[in-house]
Amino acid sequence: MSQLMTALGDGAVVAKRNVIKIKRVPEILVFVLLSPIMFVLLFAFVFGGAIDVAGGSYREFLIAGILAQTVVFGATFTGAGLADDMQKGIIDRFRSLPMSRSAVLVGRTSSDIIYNALSITIMSLTGLLVGWAIRTSFWEAAAGFGLLLLFAYSISWIMAYIGLLVPSVEVINNASFMVIFPLTFVANTFVPLETMPSALQTFAEWNPVSAVTQAARELFGNIPPGTPEPTVWSLQNPILYTLIWVVIFIAIFAPLSIRQYKRAARR
Amino acid sequence: MTNVIEASGLVKRYKDVTALAGLDLEVPEGTVLGLLGPNGAGKTTAVSILSTLLEPDEGQAIVAGKDVRKDPKGVRRLIGLSGQYAAVDEHLTGFENLDMIGRLYHLGKTRSRERARELLEIFDLTEAGDRPVKTYSGGMRRRLDLAGAIVAEPPVLFLDEPSSGLDPRSRVDLWEVIRDLVTEGATLLLTTQYLEEADQLADDIVVIDHGHEIAHGSSDQLKTQVGGERIEVTVSELNHVDTAHEILTTFAVGEIRIDHHSRGLTAPIAGGASTLTQALRDLDARGVVVQDVGLRRPTLDDVFLSLTGHVAEEEAAAGNGGRRANRPEELEEASR
Numbered sequence: 001m002s003q004l005m006t007a008l009g010d011g012a013v014v015a016k017r018n019v020i021k022i023k024r025v026p027e028i029l030v031f032v033l034l035s036p037i038m039f040v041l042l043f044a045f046v047f048g049g050a051i052d053v054a055g056g057s058y059r060e061f062l063i064a065g066i067l068a069q070t071v072v073f074g075a076t077f078t079g080a081g082l083a084d085d086m087q088k089g090i091i092d093r094f095r096s097l098p099m100s101r102s103a104v105l106v107g108r109t110s111s112d113i114i115y116n117a118l119s120i121t122i123m124s125l126t127g128l129l130v131g132w133a134i135r136t137s138f139w140e141a142a143a144g145f146g147l148l149l150l151f152a153y154s155i156s157w158i159m160a161y162i163g164l165l166v167p168s169v170e171v172i173n174n175a176s177f178m179v180i181f182p183l184t185f186v187a188n189t190f191v192p193l194e195t196m197p198s199a200l201q202t203f204a205e206w207n208p209v210s211a212v213t214q215a216a217r218e219l220f221g222n223i224p225p226g227t228p229e230p231t232v233w234s235l236q237n238p239i240l241y242t243l244i245w246v247v248i249f250i251a252i253f254a255p256l257s258i259r260q261y262k263r264a265a266r267r
Numbered sequence: 268m269t270n271v272i273e274a275s276g277l278v279k280r281y282k283d284v285t286a287l288a289g290l291d292l293e294v295p296e297g298t299v300l301g302l303l304g305p306n307g308a309g310k311t312t313a314v315s316i317l318s319t320l321l322e323p324d325e326g327q328a329i330v331a332g333k334d335v336r337k338d339p340k341g342v343r344r345l346i347g348l349s350g351q352y353a354a355v356d357e358h359l360t361g362f363e364n365l366d367m368i369g370r371l372y373h374l375g376k377t378r379s380r381e382r383a384r385e386l387l388e389i390f391d392l393t394e395a396g397d398r399p400v401k402t403y404s405g406g407m408r409r410r411l412d413l414a415g416a417i418v419a420e421p422p423v424l425f426l427d428e429p430s431s432g433l434d435p436r437s438r439v440d441l442w443e444v445i446r447d448l449v450t451e452g453a454t455l456l457l458t459t460q461y462l463e464e465a466d467q468l469a470d471d472i473v474v475i476d477h478g479h480e481i482a483h484g485s486s487d488q489l490k491t492q493v494g495g496e497r498i499e500v501t502v503s504e505l506n507h508v509d510t511a512h513e514i515l516t517t518f519a520v521g522e523i524r525i526d527h528h529s530r531g532l533t534a535p536i537a538g539g540a541s542t543l544t545q546a547l548r549d550l551d552a553r554g555v556v557v558q559d560v561g562l563r564r565p566t567l568d569d570v571f572l573s574l575t576g577h578v579a580e581e582e583a584a585a586g587n588g589g590r591r592a593n594r595p596e597e598l599e600e601a602s603r
Contacts, residue, residue, distance in 0.1 A: 006373070009370075010370075010371055013367055013370045013371055014367075014371075016367075017356060017359060017363070017367055020358065020359055020363060021356070021358045021359075024358040024359075024399060025358055088352065088354060089350045089351070089352045089354035090354045090355075090356060092315075092320055092348070092350050092354060093348065093350065093354040093368075093415065094371070095319075095320050096318050096319065096320060096343060096346065096347075096348040097343060097368065097371045097372060098340055098343040098344040098371075098372060098373070099371040099372075099373075103371075263322075
């Protein structure tokens, strides 16, 4: 128990440090907030006209997809932050302190939720301006946002592991792109699945990003009435399916990351 | 006196290189050990093992009575580490950096804050304490990093190349701070590439190369082993080399090295500048025209050259440049 308290306390100290950084380097925040706005505008006004969503408006369909994509991209901050600390020797300093071995990672993944919460807020406001609407209750909508953040948190642990493996911040951006790009684009985020060739469609149906998007659409009430039921289990039970992935990601990558942290001496 | 740091047979291999090839170290309580060696000699690896950042492949190490392998957490409670690069968060203020470290040593909120202010005072950073570190100079960052290492007043300190990247002035200031720490009773292991730094700070020096010890002793012992000071003369005519050799023999306290190709002679001497002056008079009296002359004290290069028969990589170029620059003045002084 006291060990757990120490771990949480240390994690909070590290998280506080990262939060101070958000305040001190507003440039990062501007970037974090502007890019989703650009995505909303790009898809709503440039590509949107070419994409048909049966029985509904594309902009309503779009926002949940962009939210899912944004939070997954937001998770790369975890990896970049850790790679940066590693490069600057700050991880070495932490590792020489009698602090909990999970604290740096817990602190980092937790504080990165703040980035994601901020970008979700800005994006939702942008979405409302271009014609998005939440058609469900407050609690259902809150559950939708909560699920998006929880999913992003689990992806943060994957990125934490990658961040500790790669030699520099430059590499992490490319490395994470390789993972994130197919996950967020070969999915129902921007286009209806029916338009894809069958192999890709199968991948997209079981892609956890599709599930979290589908779940968010359901919780925000953005699925037009009369839309046929999905044919696969993953999209019929998107909330449960998303939660299963959240558990899997954290169960695998939290211990892996902590193990990597323990041996990650800068040479 | 008990040894606060005791390591034996430390071996660490990376894929293609052996960073440590069986290193033994002993540091008695309240003393300073200087670990001297060129880049890549294994200094940082040794410090990383002793500060529990790395596990050795072989060998064992006891720091402050705790085994680094069996009780790394126990070791971490009793050490302070300042790495080769100032590991401070540049977006945090000096105060915030130190306060964070105090919290992570579990000093508690009040004590962490108090200690942070204390240290800012000690390290002459009070004024800059509430500015983000990115506005600090290199010397200020190093001082802050060093302050971070002693937040919890650990009995054992590891400083890995504390003065790397500092200008001479900041280096001297930093030495002052380090000396004070030792006066207060800390046991210190410091790594450096500079004999002068080890000379200034260390009670005992271990010279390492390719991961093992090649010499061990006090600064004076090492210098004596290397051969003390020497005169380097370059004569302008090849047929003057033998005459010059004959004259230098009367002053030399050891073997004179002759390089006919560059018409250069190197003679170990005692007596410093007055010996040099006398030697120059004698050379002049015999009609030997001197093209270049200098009095040299042993440098790390010399330690290396004499101990290993090879020049310390990377250091050689810089070292030579420095010596050449000194010569005109020395010559002037000598001929006055």
